[in-house]
Structures are given as C-alpha cells and as structure tokens.
Amino acid sequence: MNQRVNDFAIKIASANGTGSSSANGLIMQAIFRMGIPVTGKNLFPSNIQGLPTWYEIRVNGNGYTARTPIFDLIVALNAATFDKDVAEVRSGGWLLYDSTSPLPQDRLRSDITYIGVPLAKMCNESFKGVRERILMKNIAYAGALGALLDIDTDVLVALTKEKYGRKPALLESNQTAIDLGFNYVKENLDCPLPIRLEKMTATEESILIDGNTAAALGCLYAGATVGAWYPITPATSIMEGFTGFCQKYRKDPESNQNRYAILQAEDELAAIGMVIGASWAGARAFTPTAGPGISLMSEFLGLAYYAEIPAVVFDVQRSGPSTGMPTRTQQGDLMLCAYASHGDTKHICLYPSDPREAFEMAVKSFDLAERFQTPVLVLSDLDIGMNDWMVPKLTWDDSYEPDRGKVLDAAELEAAKSFYRYLDVDGDGIPYRSLPGVHPKGSYFTRGSGHNKFGAYTEDSDEYREVLDRIAVKVNSAADHVPAPFMRGSGKARIGIITVGSCHAACLEAMALMAKDGLEVDYMRVRGFPFGKDVEHFIDSHDENFVVEMNRDGQLRNLLILETGVAAKRLESIRIYSGMPMSAANVMEGVLAKQGVLA
Amino acid sequence: MNQRVNDFAIKIASANGTGSSSANGLIMQAIFRMGIPVTGKNLFPSNIQGLPTWYEIRVNGNGYTARTPIFDLIVALNAATFDKDVAEVRSGGWLLYDSTSPLPQDRLRSDITYIGVPLAKMCNESFKGVRERILMKNIAYAGALGALLDIDTDVLVALTKEKYGRKPALLESNQTAIDLGFNYVKENLDCPLPIRLEKMTATEESILIDGNTAAALGCLYAGATVGAWYPITPATSIMEGFTGFCQKYRKDPESNQNRYAILQAEDELAAIGMVIGASWAGARAFTPTAGPGISLMSEFLGLAYYAEIPAVVFDVQRSGPSTGMPTRTQQGDLMLCAYASHGDTKHICLYPSDPREAFEMAVKSFDLAERFQTPVLVLSDLDIGMNDWMVPKLTWDDSYEPDRGKVLDAAELEAAKSFYRYLDVDGDGIPYRSLPGVHPKGSYFTRGSGHNKFGAYTEDSDEYREVLDRIAVKVNSAADHVPAPFMRGSGKARIGIITVGSCHAACLEAMALMAKDGLEVDYMRVRGFPFGKDVEHFIDSHDENFVVEMNRDGQLRNLLILETGVAAKRLESIRIYSGMPMSAANVMEGVLAKQGVLA
Amino acid sequence: MSFIAKPKVHHPALQRNEIGLTRRDYEGAITTLCAGCGHDSITAAIIQAFWQLSIEPYRVAKLSGIGCSSKTPAYFLREAHGFNSVHGRMPAVASGAGAANRELMLIGVSGDGDSLSIGLGQLCHAIRRNLNLTYVLENNGVYGLTKGQFSASTDVGSTNKRGEPNTMQSIDSVLLALSLGATFVARSFSGDKQQLVPILEAALKHKGFAFIDVISPCVTFNDHEGSTKSYAYTRKHQLEVVQADFVPLREEITAEYEPGTEHRVVMHDGSTVRLRKVEEDYDPTDRDRAYAYIRESQTKGEIVTGLLYVSEDSREMHEQLGSIPQSLTKVPYRDLCPGSAELEKLQARFR
C-alpha cells in the first residue's frame, strides 16, 4: 500500500466527560511540535457527561487545514456510536478499538483493518480507582497512536512533562499510560502504518490557538477595560480568556488593583446595556455572545445605532435557529447582525476567518466602533472560536494608537463656541461626542427617541429625517474602513468563489485542487460589512460566481444581492448547514456540479 | 373664487390634553354622517399634556382618502406652533384663530385670509370653571367650522345628543359651545367659505373605524381565546378593544364567567412566551405590539419557528429605529418581521392596508398560523391602527370554520399506530401535532434544540438538516395561501407601482391623477409574505417598477429583491419615512421625477 | 432521612397505584446528566410524587427553560407533553399554557441560572400572577450546562473550581418568593427524598403558584470544598423546621402528632397536608414569621428546609380572571363567534 506521509485524517470517537480531550490535545500538539501542519476539530455534545464526542485531526504537509470528512483511521471508543464510526472509515483505512471486549463480528466491514488494543484491560491492571482507569485509558490510546503514526516519542515525553511537571503523581500515570499503549502496539502490531508522520519545519513561526482566546487577546491589546457577558456556548471562553489575561496584565503595579471591570450580567439584554453604558462613559467595552444573545440584544442594538454609541459585540455563531445545536458550527446570523433591530438599521460587521484574524479584528472592531459611534459585530463561529487552529504567530505594532474617534476633551469643549451632539460639523456624517463627567459644556441628552441634530427631542418630520439620513451616510461610509476583502487568483478566471469566515481554508484548498484539474477560479473572501466597491467589482468581473457559506438560506448571498445590487441569478449558492465545518469537497462538488462535471 | 365643494383639507393645531379630540371627532363624524367621504389623521405627541397636536381632516367626494399635505384651512390654536401652522396654509387659504388675543402683526402672510373667532372670550363669558372653559373652547371651534364649512346643524345636534344624551349637564354645555361658535361666525363673517360641504350619499354602506378596533374584532371573530400583551403605542388599543368585545360577547351565559383569558404580561418577551404556551396548548392566542416589542420577541419567534408552534403577532408599526417617534407612522419593520431571530428563519407576514383588511387579516392570521404551525405577523401601522378610516362595513360569513390545521384529537391518536411530531406524513412539509392533556399517545417533547423528525433530541447532522429543510419547504408553501396581491390596471402599462399596507390609498389616487395626465400605470399591493409567483410576474411584466413604501432603506424593495430574484435595478424606490402617512403627491413626484417630468 | 446517592428508581415488585400504574409508567427517557447529579434525584422524587398521587401522566404538562436542570422534564412522565423552551422564559410559556387550558396540571423545572438571572423577572411575575404551577428550582449555585460560572444563588465567599470566591451577595429565592407574596413556599434538598416527595405532592395539589427551591448539588462544577451548595455542606447545615406529610383525600390520617406541633392545611380537593413542626415556634401559615425565621437561621449559617409557608386563601390566576372552569380549548367555536348578524349590529357604533 502507498505510504501517505503527513497527509491523512483521523477521528477519535469517545464519550463526553471521559477525559479524552487531554489525549486528543496531546496528539495534536505533538504533531504540531514535529513541525507538521495539523488541525483539530472537536465535536462535542451539548451536555457535560456521557454523550458522544468526536475529535478529528487532519495532518497535511501542504498546510491545508480545512476539515475533511474522509477518515483514514478512526479510534472507536464509544459503543453507542460504534456502527456509525465504523461506517465512516475510508475504504482501506483502519479502525482502532479497545480489544478488552470482542468486536461484534456480525457488523464488521471487510475493506478496513481492525486494530485491537486492550486499553481497558491494560489500564485496569496498571491503575487503581475508577476515575484514573477511565482517564488513563484515553492517554493510552494516545500512546498507541504514537506508535502507529510514528509520533516522536521525545516530543510526547516532553509535552507530558510540561503539562504535569508540577504534579508528579499525574505525570507518572500519564507516562505509564502512554507507554502502555505505545509498547503494546510496538510489540503486537506492524507499525507504523502507511499513514504516518515525518518531522518537518513548517510550524516554527506558527501557534496553535483557538479563536476565542485570540479574540480575548485582541480585546486586551485594544485597551478594552469593560467586559460584560452572560455565559453561552460557544462564546464563553472569550470572557474567560479576557479575565485570565487581565488578571495577569491589568493589575496596577503598586496597588495590585484592577484596571478593568468584568461584569457577569444577568442576561444578554443586560450585557449589551452595560457595554452601551460603558462605551457612552468612554471606555472600550465589549460583550461576547452567540445567536440567542444577538436576538435578545436586538432592541439595544437599535438604540446604540440611533443614539450613536459605540459597542463591540462578538457573535460566535452556532447552529440555529433557536437553541439549535449549541455545540455545532454555522454562519446563520449574517443577516440578523447586519440589520438587527426594528426600524431602519445597518450595522458594521467584521468576519474573521481564523484565530489570527479574530485577534486582529477584535482590535479593529473597537477602532471602528469609536470612529463611527455605532455597534460593531464581530462574527466568528464555533469552529474558529473553540477549535485549535494553526496560524502564524500573532504580532503587534507598538506604534498602534487606538482610534477613539471624534471625542472632545475638556480643553476642546472649553474652547468650543458651542457643542451639539448630532451636528455634521465635518460633512462626513460623523458628529462629535463628549463624555460624561468631563466638562459642563459637553452635556447633552442621549435618547433613542426622536432627536434633531442639536440633540434636542423632536417629533418634527424634517428634523427627524435629517438625523436618520446622516446616520445612513455615516454607516455606509464605513465600507471604506472595514478590512478589504481577501482576494486570490489572477482576477481573470471565468469563475469566482466568494465566501466568508471559516469557510476560507476549504475554499483555498478547493481552489488549489480545481487548479490541478485545470479549472482556474478566482477567490474573494469578504471581511467586513458594509461591503466596499471591490466586492461588487469582483462579482461583475466573473461570469459565474459561487457563494460558499454555512447556512440554509444563503445569507451572505442575500447580503451581497441587497448591498451590491447584483442580480440574484449572478450568484450561485453552495451551502452547508448541518453543523460541520466546510470542507474542500463541499466546495468542489458545488462548483463542479454546475460545470456539468459531477464530482 | 372657485367653489370647492366636498374637496378640501383642513388641519386643527392645538395642544395635547386640552380635549380638542372630542371636537375633531365630532367634525369628522358629522361630515361622514352627511354622506361625504372623509378621513382624519391624528398627529399627537408622545406625551400626555401640553405638547403640540394636530388633526387633519380631508374631505373628498371622490373617495380619495389618503393624507394630503396641502391645507385649505388651518385652525391655529397652539401658540407654540403658530408660525409653522400659518406657513402650511395653501396660498389663498384660510386661518382660523382665537381672536381673544390679537394676532402677531409682524408675522402674517398676505396671501391667506385670517378668520378671528373670540373662542376663549366667549367661553369665559359663558362657562364657569377652568376645566369647562378650556374644554368648551374646543367645542366652540367645531361650531365655528360648522358655519364656515356648512356642516349640517341637524347632524351636529343629533351627534351631540347621542354622545351626551345621558349626561344633561354636559349636553347642555356642548350645545351652548357649538352655538357660540356657530352663531359668532354666522353673525360676523361671510359664510360658508368657498370650500364647503354638500350632502351626499356616499357613506351609507361604510363605517368609520380604526384598524386596531377592527383587528380586535377580527381576533374575536376568529375565536381567539387568549390574549397576552404589554402596553405600547400604537398597539395598545388592539387589546383594549379585544377586552371590551370579550366583556360583551364572551361571557358564559349561565355563569357569566369568561370564555377568554387576557394576560397583561410583564414585558414583550413574556407576552410572546404566553402566546406560544397558549397556542401549544391549543388555544388561538395573539399579542399586539410595535417595533421595540418585535425586537424583544426575536428569540421566542425563532423558537416558535423551529419548534413549529402557531403564534399570531400584530406589529402596529411606528417610526423607528429605537424608541423613535412612537406616535408617528412608518413601515420600518418589514425586514425584521420577515426574518426575525438568529439562524435561518422566515416568517409568514400579512400586510393590511386599512381597518377592513386589519379585520380580515386578523382572522386569516390564525388560520395560517395553525395551518402552518408557525408565527404569523400582521404588520399594520400607526396610521391604520389609530386613525379612523372610512371603509365598507365589515361582513362575516357564518359558514366560516376556523382552520385549526393538522391537530390530532384523542380518537385519532387512539387509532393511530404511532405518532411522531415532526414527520412529513403527507409530503407537504406540514407535520401533525397533538395537544397536551388529550391522549397519552400524543405526548412528545417540544424543544428549540436540535431534534429529528421523530421529535427526539439530536445532534446528528443529517437528522437535523432534514427537519430544517422541511420547515423551509413548509413556510415557502404558505406563499399560495397568504392573501393574493391586490392588482389594478390593464396589466399592459409600461410602469408598475408596487406598494404595501397603508400606502394603498395614496397610490390609487396617484394612479388616477397620472392617468388623467395621460400616464397609465399598473398597480400591485402585496398582501402577504412569502410572496407568490404573481408578484414576480408583475415585476417582470413592467419595464419600470416603482416600490412605494414608508421606510428609509427600502425594505419592501429588499424583500422583493431577495425573494423574487429580480434584479435590484429593476425596482425604483419611492420612500417617505419621516412619520407622516404617504400622500398621492409623494407617489407622483417619485414616478414623475424618473420620467424626466419633475412634478 | 435517606440520601440517595445514585439516580436509581426502585421498583419494588412493580407496585401499582390507585389508577393501576407502576412507577415505571411515570418515568421518561434515560438521563444524560452526570452520574451523581442532584437533579436526577429530584427527577426520582417527582416520579414518586406523581405516582403516589395517582395522576394520569397525560394530563400533565411539564415545562422548563434551558440548563442541565431544564433537561430533566425529558426524564419523567413520558406520556406527558413536555416543553423545553428558551433560557429563563418558562414562566411565560407556562402562563400561556395554563391560561389556555386550566385543566392541565403544570409542573415547571428550572435552574438557579434560569430562574434567578435571565428569568428572574418572569419568575417574580408568575408568582404575582399566582399561576397554578408547581415550580421546582433545582438550585446548585452554579451554571452547570455552561460549565461552572457563578449563579445568582452562589453565596458570598463560596468558591468556584479555580478557587476564586464570589463577592456578590446571593439571591435567596425563598425570601424573594415570600416578599412577593407567593402562596406556597418550600425548600428542600435533592438528597432528602423523604422530605421532598410530600412537599411535591402538596405543591401539586396547591391551587396557585407552588414554589420549591431544592438544593441540588452539581457534582461536576460545584461539589468541592469551599462551595456552599455541595452535598457535604448542605448535609451539615440543613435544618428541617416543618415536615410535610401529604394525606390524600381517601386516606385517613393515622398517626397523631403531639398537640401543638401539627398544622393541617386542607387542599382544594379535600386532601390534607399535615405540617409537623420540628421547630416548635415555627408557624408555616404566617408569612412574616416564616420570613423572619429564615433570616435568623441564615445569620446562624443554617439552611432552613421544609414546607415553609402555605397560604390558606390562595386565589390562582383563573380565579382572579373569572374564567370558566373548563379549558378554554374546549369551548366550541360557535360559542366564541358572535356571528354576522351581531357584526352588522355592533357596527352602529362606527357610524
């Protein structure tokens, strides 16, 4: 059989709460330390213990890190999903199982290889106590995989030491468990398998980080001082990350007091209210949430839009509608976020595609929110937010100065003849604002009810419309300030692929694969809303455009139709919305189906 | 000067809380009783006392009842708005003022006629007590207008008697006040004016009713038994009306107990939750609200969509975003209502254009909600909801049977082999449902989290998608069941006008006026969402389409673009969004501007 | 007093109740909660209470919000309709269901996050409405399903898994309910089935809002040392003041308590709740003394449990509304629609 070095995918099936995620993380990290590009997707249930959970690891020497739905090896440790797992191994692939119990002989496939390792038996013999036995069974399969895939044992040992160095008992158990798995395989089986690893140097300038941690770092670096939140999967770890970073980096060196305030609100309505209050008072403030939270924040988002108050909201999208599948990914809030709230509204949105962009766009979101005095929504998703991605190291430009927008300070107010909050002084649609507690001349009355350009209450038609019109101009002008689309390709292909967010990796891979097959395509990933002229231009320049996205109704396509004015029929749609990340195969199938060449 | 019989518009400017609406109502009703088509628009402030309020009355023998912004006569009783009011009289028109105090001579126009009536003086002399004097001053101007416009005195007398017949003291005061105004004018001024009334017989088969009362009647006739609400202008009077009707028509004849339950909820989130709970339990239930309420209901609307629970919501639209101008009209929630909530959702919407349709569509909404097991939003607006409109009498077909949709009763459940809540048994996308408390075999678990077609919890991609896909089919299939668009015209004109809701009257009038000028147009008013094929067909059949609506961002146009697939450039936009109802002039200007013939 | 360690439902010889059903007929799907979770014990108590009361399962509607606790209605009464609504908003859905069909027996299950944070307003207003609902707050002092954040019932000083103490004072749901005039207020412990079952029975028979706060340890995120909602802490600090003893209509009261220690409350269907006062000076029908007693014990670090307060003249929502006694869903349409002639007539008003 062909060797497949540094190019394969494995999947580990277990149950929630058994500790398998330590083992999975260990494997991922070991491969990464071997210098080989790798990604992991954690498919966990919306409960705490006992339901099926999977972990997918894709190794790809070329750096393609999108999810692939084809698995060379599956570690099937969950009896409840065993049949389904067996079915998912590619023909000619391998299935690792715990041979402590015999395989159900009637349900076996003949085109795959079964690898039995007596995980439970070995661990029961080596460890005492139910907990430890269960936990170490997982570590033992990591050892087994180490031998089967040729994971560098030095790396494994080093990692275990780093992790448990300060807990000698744990360290010992872990090392024993790894050895159990490793040695059993080495002694009893032919290894490594034809799918195997070989050291590279492709990850030296990279990190393995999840998008929520990266976004939290972005908030830290942007100088956010107030965070308000209500726990919700998959957004929770943004605030948990931010809290951790603040505890480390935001203590007053003398008093050890906090230079930040994090409020766990009673719900999402309160969380966004707090962000609005804090931003109004002059802090950089943000709240992380998911779809249900955005729905609940709708009324307040309209207030912030109309009263022109900055607010940064992270929407880590999950599968909706309603509670949906809270632990599965989707891009189902694109329309809601763009136009949230009753009346005429439009919100600036940013669309990171990976943790690195989550970091960068977190920073950008505050600049835009303060510059345009309006909510900015950063739409990531569960895949970006909660999975570890390999991305280039984050960098920081120390010359960065926050763009606080048009805020008048005490001296400016003192010097000013007059101050009117909603006056378009500069003709760019952006008025000046003042902060409470700064200067008597800065005072004005913020309200979501009708107001004129001087900030006074009004029910006069013309005065009311004047302000609304200016706000439309203002928000639309942000199109030139949101991150420009990511483009790739000659620009001359007949076919254009358009996407957003975490579909990026799958699209790039599909593009490369199709190029190999002789089908050249151009590529654009939108990164901000409202769209700039370049977005329309890209569509216009291609005979056929495919919009790739993860929702049922083609929401990105809808936004493109509404905002660029291109005809609907100019945009074909490729949609995946069952909770799994996009794969290159999904993209290619979609494109090729329309080329009369079914993939 | 030309006589303008039964074709003019007047406006009364006063302050909130002074009781002028009694007088205004009296004038309106008197004209109506004279058999002459008439409409009134009440422009009131968002406060209780002391802020400017206007009442516009348009008399039109031809039955054109849209708002007109050109006033022949203004009764200017509010010093705070005097200058503005003076400015709004058409050249050659009249201004009636209280001549108890002299006019500000420096601010007068020479092209209008000032009519002084010493309202305060006369009332101070004839009545005792501050209250009565203020109140009767208003009634006195009604008397004065009676003389100026030739209102039938018998009608005035009869109306006053009907109203105050049981309160002799009040009746006397009112009659005195009317006489004061009437006689003063008769004795001191040339009357009637060239704008005047003449009896007709055009209103015999009509009523004067506001849309909220009509909607409440619709809920009564539809058999709604549970109403949940939170007070909000301009929706409040739907539930106040429903309460009144129930108190009259929904008492158990023996026990005098209620055959209805009305819950004043603590907020809109609770109100929609109650409607969902009641509908789930098998009642016809509804909630009236306005934009801010819809924003707050977003999360629950997504639940009802995904868990497939009927719910009827009335959105009496007002000027947004945010609190906006709560006492001004708009059509700003079209997009929000169509797609409310995170994730992929789409909701059935109905768009009444006047109180009669508010009645009919209220009934229809319950049939659709139960047939399609999903929320139905009825989008009226402040103009329809709170102003008195002249419409043909409401009629009722006693053979009407509520369409309760696919609900299995105890016998059916008993007989059934199995019952699965989300199974597409009939292949039409609509599953069967069962009600709690009916039969053990009907039990299932309703949830907004992932579920498969059997109603079981799932996190499986395919199972999850299967249900979501069916729901999309189901809701889209409602396009054939929502009321068909209202069409007028030969269908062969080059130009099509498309509108929604309360813009109807203005469009029809504009259509007639343009026809007079030789410009033939076709007309379509959409009445339900999702749109049927006829909507797309209409657009396709016209070279130029104008979408007339009352919001800033062209939300109807957006819906048309998204849902019919027509190119954006095929739809010109005519938008008014400053809180005033649409006028024929607005429509004509918009159309003619594009014909190179500026109006 | 018995503490049940595992969520096991016993079926001794599959005993049958008055309507011929076994306890198994009151079960639901298999739990997906963590082994040892207090919520599962409450589920078992609920099953027991319904079985003992011989209620036909399909006449019940079970509702919840979102959380580990809110999942539990799936685990009992499989023949009853269930409704897992949205986070914190179960009281509204239950109010609607109850408004539509007052013949349904409603039970709502919620968590401390669901009830005391996002859903606090709704809980208070359902109390105010005196909705005929048995409301079980499965109180673990933590957000279980979202993995261990503090909830509004976390006590000051109680630590999370990382050892960080909570600084905000907690909301005591029982004090809150009393101050709002709730007509039935109880507190119990998931580990004390003997106490919990009769309280549940009494609650189900109460006409009005029956509020039961049940301390229900989260073994995964809040059962460590330093937590005041752990099994160990609760066992040590629990103080039972009143023991409820539910006596169905047809059963005679056998044992007599010592005079002065007993209070009998007759439910609307004639059944009786006997409240045995473990603490002599406790009066479960005096709202204000109940409040004062709980506050006192609180300062002593004690958690008072039992049926703490029951109003003898509770008027539930429909009584206040003046509704017909039947479900509104049973009124035939012809009795709801005034018909065309009346429509013609009433329009005289609009001329």
Added chain:
Amino acid sequence: MSFIAKPKVHHPALQRNEIGLTRRDYEGAITTLCAGCGHDSITAAIIQAFWQLSIEPYRVAKLSGIGCSSKTPAYFLREAHGFNSVHGRMPAVASGAGAANRELMLIGVSGDGDSLSIGLGQLCHAIRRNLNLTYVLENNGVYGLTKGQFSASTDVGSTNKRGEPNTMQSIDSVLLALSLGATFVARSFSGDKQQLVPILEAALKHKGFAFIDVISPCVTFNDHEGSTKSYAYTRKHQLEVVQADFVPLREEITAEYEPGTEHRVVMHDGSTVRLRKVEEDYDPTDRDRAYAYIRESQTKGEIVTGLLYVSEDSREMHEQLGSIPQSLTKVPYRDLCPGSAELEKLQARFR
C-alpha cells in the same frame, strides 16, 4: 401664550451654595409632564438635593428608562449628561457607565412599569451588584405614558379608569429591595419635599445602591376605588372626556407632616392614602426589623415612609471587583496594552 401652567421651581433670592451655584444652575429643560404630576415635584426635590450638596452638575450622569417618570432627567441638571435608554433597562446602562467611570455620580430615575415589570430583573440585579447609584422609583401605580394600564405596584382592588378592579397582588418594591439585601432603602412621597430632600441627599452620599421608592400621584390616570364619592360631579364629566384626551389642570399634592405621625393624603380623585413617617427613634440599621415593621404597617393599611434601612458596611460594586479608585477611562492606553514583546513571549503557551 401658554395653555397650561407648569409647576414652577421657586428661587428665593437666588441663594448660592458652597460652590457658588444657584438652584437655577441645577435645573434642566421645561417639563412636558401634566400640570400637577407628582414626578415634577420629585424633580424639584432632586434639584434641591443636588444644590444643597453643592455637587458640580457636570460630574453627574443621570439615567432613565422609558415612561413619564423616565423623561424627568431632562428636567434637572442641564449640565449633566443624560441618558434616556430603553424601557426597563436603565440599570444595565448605569452599571456599564459606573463600571467605566466610578468617579461619576450616578442617579437613575424610573417608573413602576419600568422598574417592576419589564425591568424587574435588572433592578434586582443592580441591587445585588450594589452598584453605586441613587435609584429613584417614581411610583404612581399606573402606566402613565401609555395611558393608564395597571402596573405591578397597583394594589389589589384598585380600579382603572374604566372602573375595573385590579385582582393581582402588588409588588412592594421596598420589601423586595430589603429581601434582596439592598444596602439603602427608603420610601417617600412626592408631595413631602421636606422628607424627600434629605433622603435624596443621604442616597447620593451612600456608597452603593440607594433605593428610593417615591409615591408620586399621576393626576391623569390614577383612579382609585371610592373616589367617586366626593368628586362625583367631576368624575361624571371626566369619564367621557378623558377618553377623548382632556387632561384636567390640577394642583400638585403636597403633604408635610411630623415623624411618627400618620397622615392622610387625599389624591386627585378623592381617594386617600395613609402615610406614616417612621418614628424618630426608628432603627434604620436593622434590615429584618425594617422588613417586619413595613409588613405590620401594611396590614394596617399604612404606608411607611422615611429612610427605612441603611447598611453600615455596604461594599459597592467596584470594591467587590477590586478596581482602581480612578475612572477606568483615565488609565492611559500605554498602561493597558502589554506590547509586542510580551505578545511574543506569551505565545509560548500556544506552541
């Protein structure tokens, strides 16, 4: 020309306070409320309190929700930033503003609809957080701005303008606040400036959440049972026209009385409210006795007014959070950003 006389704030000789400002410097825009509305009297008291405390207006931030009451921040302290937010959600906005800038002096104004219905959860949680905010609940037992619906503070039996009685029990905000552990709880009456002003002053100086429920008659829509008696004629006239839109001109109700005494106040419609000012020797530092005292008076039909409870060891939100004493908005960006070198370093974790 003006139709309606508005309550005037008197300026006896334009006296100056310690920082040289006159009362006029603490005023705002002209009120647009009904003549005689209790809310306007509260506005006057707020102006007086700030003036007496010699607070620089611009250091204050005044916040509110939506309602007639919530409009009032526009009518005082024109040099302070104001924020008329959304209905019921002022506590969240205030919490955010306070989190960002603890040097601001925060005052929030709300109504009984705003606070006890849609905003109940937020109010409770702001209390729990012990946000450093003076919270004035202008309580008229009615939804003023939406024209007269019952609010959650409407008493049982009280009737609306159509004469229908309320059947649901009311939420007593003061009991609620006490049961939640509020650190400053007071009740007063809009017409008793002598009592209200010092309470406001104390509240503004309190470190933490200072809750003041102020009974504030709505001249236009409050209409209690029994009111027909003495004003029969007026009512007869009023009914029809109120529905039209006439708002009668009314004098504001005032009542100044001595501590310890009971005072009967006749409302605009002739109904009577019995106010009792706490005795001079009342101990406002005992939370539980305060609660018991209020409950007792309630059963006697009396409304207790005064500074009812103040905690002597209130720890406001920032103290709990461990924040720096300055406004977070004053920390220079260079002290907030760890810089590129640290970013490089910390990423070791992610390898």
